Amino acid sequence: MFRTIKELVDQAQSSCLSISEIMILSEMETTQKSRADIFSKMEKNLEVMEKAVERGIHEEVRSHSGLTGGDARLLQNYLETGNSLSGNVLLDAVSKAMATNEVNAAMGTICATPTAGSAGVVPGTLFGLRGRLNPTRDEMVRFLFTAGAFGFVVANNASIAGAAGGCQAEVGSATGMAAAAAVELAGGSPEQSADAMAIALGNMLGLICDPVAGLVEVPCVKRNAIGASTAVVAADMALAGIKSKIPCDEVIDAMYKVGRMMPAAFRETALGGLADTKTGRALKQRIFGQSKNTDGSALTEK
Amino acid sequence: MRYRSVFDIIGPVMIGPSSSHTAGAARIGRMARKLFGSTPERADITLYGSFAETYRGHGTDVALVAGLLDFETDDSRLSEALSIAAKKGIKVTFTTDKETQTEHPNTARLRLAGRGNALELVGVSIGGGKIEITEVDGFSISLTGSNPALLVLHRDKYGAVAEVAGLIAKYEMNISHMEVSRHERGHLAMMVIQTDEEINDGLAAEISGLTNMLNVAVLS
Numbered sequence: 001m002f003r004t005i006k007e008l009v010d011q012a013q014s015s016c017l018s019i020s021e022i023m024i025l026s027e028m029e030t031t032q033k034s035r036a037d038i039f040s041k042m043e044k045n046l047e048v049m050e051k052a053v054e055r056g057i058h059e060e061v062r063s064h065s066g067l068t069g070g071d072a073r074l075l076q077n078y079l080e081t082g083n084s085l086s087g088n089v090l091l092d093a094v095s096k097a098m099a100t101n102e103v104n105a106a107m108g109t110i111c112a113t114p115t116a117g118s119a120g121v122v123p124g125t126l127f128g129l130r131g132r133l134n135p136t137r138d139e140m141v142r143f144l145f146t147a148g149a150f151g152f153v154v155a156n157n158a159s160i161a162g163a164a165g166g167c168q169a170e171v172g173s174a175t176g177m178a179a180a181a182a183v184e185l186a187g188g189s190p191e192q193s194a195d196a197m198a199i200a201l202g203n204m205l206g207l208i209c210d211p212v213a214g215l216v217e218v219p220c221v222k223r224n225a226i227g228a229s230t231a232v233v234a235a236d237m238a239l240a241g242i243k244s245k246i247p248c249d250e251v252i253d254a255m256y257k258v259g260r261m262m263p264a265a266f267r268e269t270a271l272g273g274l275a276d277t278k279t280g281r282a283l284k285q286r287i288f289g290q291s292k293n294t295d296g297s298a299l300t301e302k
Numbered sequence: 303m304r305y306r307s308v309f310d311i312i313g314p315v316m317i318g319p320s321s322s323h324t325a326g327a328a329r330i331g332r333m334a335r336k337l338f339g340s341t342p343e344r345a346d347i348t349l350y351g352s353f354a355e356t357y358r359g360h361g362t363d364v365a366l367v368a369g370l371l372d373f374e375t376d377d378s379r380l381s382e383a384l385s386i387a388a389k390k391g392i393k394v395t396f397t398t399d400k401e402t403q404t405e406h407p408n409t410a411r412l413r414l415a416g417r418g419n420a421l422e423l424v425g426v427s428i429g430g431g432k433i434e435i436t437e438v439d440g441f442s443i444s445l446t447g448s449n450p451a452l453l454v455l456h457r458d459k460y461g462a463v464a465e466v467a468g469l470i471a472k473y474e475m476n477i478s479h480m481e482v483s484r485h486e487r488g489h490l491a492m493m494v495i496q497t498d499e500e501i502n503d504g505l506a507a508e509i510s511g512l513t514n515m516l517n518v519a520v521l522s
Contacts, residue, residue, distance in 0.1 A: 003303070027308050041309065048315045063319075065359075104318035107361070107381050114311045114430045116321040122312075144312050151311035156303045160311075161322050161429025163352035163407040169429070177311075214356030216319035267407060268323075269355040288358055 001026050005153050005194050005248040012190040019190050020145035042141050048111045049123035055108065056099020063105040065287045068217040072099035090229050093128020097121055097228035101221040114151045114160040114173055117216045120224030121174035122147050125182055125231045133185055146184045147177040150197050158256035162209035163268040165259025171227045172204035172255060178231035188239050198244030198251045200234035205258050208266035210273025213284035219274055305432060306448055314431045316375040322408050323360030326427030328380065331369020333435055333447055334412045334423055337519045343416030344393045345370055351407030354398035363396050366410060375431065441483040441492035447521065449478055449496040454509060455517040458484050458491040462514045466493060469508050475499045
């Protein structure tokens with residue numbers, strides 16, 4: 001068991017184990033379940049993620065509101081032209097993150113990582129790096145344990161709910177988790193994973209949660225997309241030997257404090273930010289009529 | 303620590319779009335159903351904070367009812383829960399309360415009724431699909447559903463807790479967490495006992511048979 005990123009990294013270093021292995025051992029201890037059970041449960045989550053990505057980049061996915069869908073495919077088509085500015089690995093990760101969130105917005109089946117609204121970053125990063133690093137299935141499952149280990153500390157010491165801490169708590173956390181896991185997948189050290197997370201999350205402090213019409217669509221899909229690109233870049237920075245001047249645990253604590261100071265309008269109430277723009281308000285009006293109870297009567301609103 | 307498993311972070315597998323407002327809401331509904339003991343005939347639900355502001359976009363209302371119907375977070379029938387409930391003749395009303403300040407922004411109060419029983423509880427969705435039940439019939443409690451649990455409504459008399467603990471020991475079960483909440487000395491109290499092992503019907507029946515016990519609910 002570990003309570004901080006420092007404890008996690010120290011445990012990995014002192015026992016010469018990877019972060020993913022520390023997470024698996026901790027899970028075995030907490031739940032008293034076998035390694036095989038825990039590993040296969042995570043493998044099932046990987047399968048769900050893979051299906052959502054495939055659906056998003058190959059099928060015509062549209063949300064009920066019509067606000068999102070089809071952008072992951074646009075990006076894949078653009079990638080095939082070979083003319084992209086930011087390169088194939090990055091844009092592949094970005095498009096696969098979008099694919100996941102587009103499926104989520106269409107009420108498809110996804111795996112929350114750490115939440116549904118931020119479900120695209122981790123799989124987007126993983127499947128985007130697959131072509132570059134050719135990981136085994138085992139290594140891909142381990143990527144999720146590593147991401148989970150970092151997310152575990154954030155969830156317990158800060159928050160992973162947009163309603164509590166804004167988007168920094170959701171896409172910010174997911175981006176840090178993905179960056180840390182990308183480092184391990186690329187052969188970096190546990191310490192470099194922590195630096196990658198600190199760099200990524202530190203860059204997202206203050207990000208508000210302002211869903212247009214209260215839907216997990218605008219700007220969530222694109223925030224996940226760019227979250228995946230940030231994760232890959234932060235991982236590269238850490239692998240290059242760049243350190244975060246502020247230790248990862250302190251960045252997480254800063255995120256928590258920023259969330260506590262954030263006005264309610266920026267915490268998933270759809271009352272501020274992009275939700276409260278002229279177009280955002282008009283979209284809300286267009287999408288929702290009067291809601292009804294199961295017997296057809298109107299809702300009471302205080 | 304509120305999150306205990308890696309699968310609280312990587313998971314749940316769920317129908318979108320929101321882990322807190324959809325999957326968490328479904329889990330609150332399902333836990334409420336379990337504590338109630340059956341599908342209710344009537345549910346009056348009040349939504350607070352972010353739930354009240356954004357329930358439509360997230361399908362929070364739909365998901366809460368899906369939970370009351372015992373659907374899991376990845377059940378493909380989830381999005382049809384309101385019409386399924388209507389077909390079953392379950393009466394559901396929703397109220398949004400945007401004024402009352404709650405401890406956590408994602409809070410719902412459920413009043414369930416049916417077969418002569420009633421239950422009122424407050425559920426909170428804390429993020430990533432993880433939930434807590436913070437109040438049952440006016441008693442402050444903390445229940446996450448991570449472990450099997452017994453909820454015992456009893457008279458606030460000396461020895462009541464010891465008798466229940468004694469029965470649990472007789473069944474060779476280990477208590478992992480326990481709390482007692484009451485309104486006033488000598489009146490009613492609620493015991494919430496979490497265990498490492500699953501709670502069998504025999505134990506629940508024996509507890510129900512004790513003098514000061516008024517109601518026993520089992521969460522497996």
